[in-house]
Amino acid sequence: MVVLNKIYTRTGDKGETALSNGERVPKHALRVEAYGTVDELNATLGLAKLHADGEIAARIALIQNDLFDLGADLSRPRMEEDADAPYPVLRIIDAQIDRLEAEIDAMNAQLTPLRSFILPGGSALSAHLHLSRTVARRAERCAVALAGAEDANQAAVKYLNRLSDWLFVAGRIANENGSQDVLWVPGANR
Template identity: 75%
Template sequence: MVVLNKIYTKTGDQGETALGNGARIAKHALRVTAYGTVDETNATVGLARLHAADAMDARLAAIQNDLFDLGADLCRPDMDKDAEAEFPPLRMADSQVARLEAEIDAMNAALEPLRSFILPGGSALAAHLHLCRTVSRRAERLCVELAAAEPVNPAAVKFLNRLSDWFFVAARVANNGGKDDVLWVPGANR
């Protein structure tokens, strides 16, 4: 259980923050940037939910919870085995990736195949979902960069990769099942 009695602690006033394992790290460190961008993704999902109804809102709520799991995973780098045995870290699981894949497949089954790239937009929900997609792609790139330098749970990277695909397909669903997608016309304004 998390208890937040005091919101400001002044411990970050010198440009450092604490990771989930208690280690202090610069706020501009790649790990902090990665999980900060996951948090930014979560905020964009909150905006999308303002335009979502029922089933879509429920799926987006589940994604927001998963994004908090992902932030918890990324803010807790590997510790020694004794510490992890006593205080096991929350890690992303392949089952979370599989759920996204199943939802993508179910949504995509009802859509006509694309014959053109689409422009972000259409309905308000679709536009917000495209914003979610682009921010989650940035989070993915940062996690991949972090994984090249430090250990990162592979399921975390997979989740972000599927998540941006989920947002893309969900945006098509939000655009009247793809009928209101705004198609790219190459060279239209030459």
């Protein structure tokens, strides 16, 4: 259980932070950049959820919880040491990815195929979901960079990839099942 009774600790005043295993690293480390960007993504989803209701709001809430799991996953290096941890280690698992894929398939079944790229916008919810999608793509790039340099859970990278797809499709659903999508017109302003 997490207990936060004091918010500032002064331990990061010299540009370092602690990972979940206690190791101290620079705040600009790839691992910190990756889980920090996941945190930013979660915040953008909080804004999107302000415009959502019903099933989409419930799905966003599940994803926000997943993103805390993902942040915990990315903040713990050396997966080979998980069994020796004094607490259960959170890692993204395939079932979380499978859930996203099933939801993408169900939402996509309600949409007509695209014949053009779309511009972010339409409804407020769709615009916020597209903003979240771009942050998810950046989080994925950070996680890929981390995985190329250090030990990282490949399921975490895969989750972020699926999540950006989920956000794209959900953005179309938020635009009245795509009927209010704003289509890109190539060269329209030449």
